[in-house]
Amino acid sequence: MKTITKAVIPAAGLGTRFLPATKAMPKEMLPVVDKPAIQYVVEEAVASGLDDVIMIIGRNKNALANHFDRVTELEIALERKGDHSKLANVNHSNDLADIHFVRQGDPLGLGHAVLRARKHVGHEPFAVLLGDDLIDDRDELLTPMIEQCQKREATIIALMEVPAESISMYGCAAVEPTDEPGVVRVTGLVEKPSAADAPSNLAIIGRYVLRPEIFDVLEETAPGKGGEIQLTDALQVLAADASIAGGVYGVIFDGRRYDTGDRLDYIKSVIQLALAREDLGADLAPWVKELGARL
Numbered sequence: 001m002k003t004i005t006k007a008v009i010p011a012a013g014l015g016t017r018f019l020p021a022t023k024a025m026p027k028e029m030l031p032v033v034d035k036p037a038i039q040y041v042v043e044e045a046v047a048s049g050l051d052d053v054i055m056i057i058g059r060n061k062n063a064l065a066n067h068f069d070r071v072t073e074l075e076i077a078l079e080r081k082g083d084h085s086k087l088a089n090v091n092h093s094n095d096l097a098d099i100h101f102v103r104q105g106d107p108l109g110l111g112h113a114v115l116r117a118r119k120h121v122g123h124e125p126f127a128v129l130l131g132d133d134l135i136d137d138r139d140e141l142l143t144p145m146i147e148q149c150q151k152r153e154a155t156i157i158a159l160m161e162v163p164a165e166s167i168s169m170y171g172c173a174a175v176e177p178t179d180e181p182g183v184v185r186v187t188g189l190v191e192k193p194s195a196a197d198a199p200s201n202l203a204i205i206g207r208y209v210l211r212p213e214i215f216d217v218l219e220e221t222a223p224g225k226g227g228e229i230q231l232t233d234a235l236q237v238l239a240a241d242a243s244i245a246g247g248v249y250g251v252i253f254d255g256r257r258y259d260t261g262d263r264l265d266y267i268k269s270v271i272q273l274a275l276a277r278e279d280l281g282a283d284l285a286p287w288v289k290e291l292g293a294r295l
């Protein structure tokens with residue numbers, strides 16, 4: 001199997017949960033401490049060896065392209081001021097990866113967004129990273145998933161245990177164990193089931209390492225829940241028939257994940273990541289404790 005170097009990041013959503021903040025600014029550009037959420041995702045991809053990034057965008061998403069481009073006048077101003085620390089931070093986002101932008105056009109769901117990357121990806125395995133899910137850089141997830149894809153020549157999805165009352169917010173996996181701890185074979189997938197109908201408490205979170213056969217399946221996938229082409233439905237086809245592309249396996253993640261797609265979880269994410277920072281945590285922690293004592 002070829003070395004996996006390509007990452008697809010769907011970023012065409014309207015961000016309606018964060019209106020009016022996202023009326024003129026993409027939700028992926030919402031700051032998480034001092035970086036936009038999308039930069040964390042690109043940095044994670046690059047750290048796992050994925051330096052060819054395809055971002056699927058919609059209308060009014062030019063800010064995403066601008067963020068990863070040069071801003072010459074800003075760089076000159078910082079250079080003149082001698083503010084080399086800020087200049088290094090600005091240049092870091094310019095040089096992260098080779099980033100391409102593809103329009104989704106019609107908002108027909110995650111499966112459709114992934115399908116839009118077909119021409120660029122070609123006949124290679126690739127990763128998909130959802131911008132709403134941030135994985136703490138102290139915890140590995142994508143790298144072990146890539147290793148499992150190469151070892152098993154199969155599709156790999158990230159799974160995480162969630163409370164039963166929350167499973168209806170996620171795609172859910174039916175699984176059976178393998179001979180490797182933390183790795184399961186996926187036998188079935190259900191998109192946003194009720195707690196009573198869920199086959200497990202293992203939720204699909206926003207990391208996938210897919211074989212190129214997924215594109216042919218997505219081409220034949222009819223709209224599902226919400227009238228959208230669901231990636232989960234296409235993965236169910238692969239899980240049900242291992243002869244298509246080696247089946248589907250799950251890597252169970254028990255590390256730190258931050259959901260920036262929900263307002264409350266977004267606020268929690270900012271606080272948790274700020275507390276982990278060497279330059280902010282020591283001063284912020286006493287204030288958080290004091291605030292908690294007052295409430």
